[in-house]
Amino acid sequence: MTRRQTILIAGPTASGKSALAVRFAKETGGWIVNTDSMQVYDVLDVLTARPGPDDLREAPHFLYGHVPPSLAYSTGRWLADVDHLLKTEAAGERPLIFVGGTGLYFRALLGGLSAMPDIPDDVRTYWREQDAKAGAGQLHAILGEKDPLAAAALRPTDSQRIVRALEVIDVSGRSIIDWQKETGTPLIDSASARKIVIDPDRAWLRDRIAQRFQAMLEKGAVEEVKALLAFGLSSDLPAMRAIGVSEITRMLAGSISAGEAAELSTIATRQYAKRQMTWFRNQLDDDWERLAYP
Structure with a gap:
């Protein structure tokens, strides 16, 4: 130390x-x-x-x-x-x-x-396959039955952490929350x-978030998303879940306008900031x- x-x-x-x-x-x-x-x-x-x-x-x-x-x-x-x-x-x-x-x-x-329990390959593979088939929302519901404590702490869309919690409860019989408490x-x-x-101040932060995302669009955020999409990565990867990626992707596909992409990304950023606070x-x-x- x-x-x-x-x-x-x-x-x-x-x-x-x-x-x-x-x-x-x-x-x-x-x-x-x-x-x-x-x-x-x-x-x-x-x-x-x-x-x-x-x-x-x-x-x-x-x-x-x-x-x-x-x-x-x-x-x-x-x-x-x-x-x-x-x-x-x-x-x-x-x-x-x-x-x-x-x-x-x-x-x-x-x-x-x-310390966390070792996860056997077959358990890891099983839950990743279930995630691919059923999606994060359904796995979150399963986690709610197996480990209500962990489910309450995780967003229903956070597939990576949901899968991890399911792996841990299956292997150890203990909530991942209990494991995390052991320093x-x-x-x-x-x-x-x-x-x-x-x-x-929340009002100040809300305004700042809106202004900053607009500045991001002007400074090359769209080009960054284009470069990211060129890799052909799984949508489950953390980088693909960065705020603004899905919104700009939809804009590039023509399903929403640039204004809608900015509005949706700003809303998501404000919600994220609220969770952080x-x-x-x-x-x-x-x-x-x-x-x-x-």
Whole structure:
């Protein structure tokens, strides 16, 4: 566990986290580390609101866009990548600023990952086949019968996590929620880290989300989706479920207009931000500083 100077900045999408991280990096000479599960993917630069050229010139950024969209990147893979970064000679004892909107990444960083049961290949194959045949909604209903606790915590459309929960309950007879409560080894010292969560005014955030998505369309989001679709990837992959991908795909197919794509994506982003804010309010301890604005 490292006791280097560490700053954690959590918050919903479009809340100004990246700008705050750059400010701290300039003040401390630190590095910025991505703590967002969608900003790890290559191709989706604009659409996932990765730091732009100006931010990248201001401070070194790590674990952004380093994963091909053909892979399903996990919290465990991210934690291993962070561990590797911490051990590099260049990192030394340099301050690190972790910034993002993925609560599970912050939880893993501070508490480690709990042990999970090994999933036999036949169980893994079975539930993936069921997902392909029946879809996430039906599997979510099955999970509700087998593991109501996990079902209540997962969106009915989140096929990847639903399948994972079904695998775990089948193999172990225990809810994945119970497994997740068993802490592992943290990578940083929680007591010495400065922990900040941005909890913005909702009306302000709603306006900012609408403005930002319109800017994304103007800066190349459509071209990014075209490039992503050219890979011919499964729609179940996380990168394919990034907000805006399905909406722009429908626009490109001619089933909805550009205005409708923007409206639907904005609505989905606002709903996502609301889920993030709820998670942070319920899951982060009182030792996190809460800022209304960055």
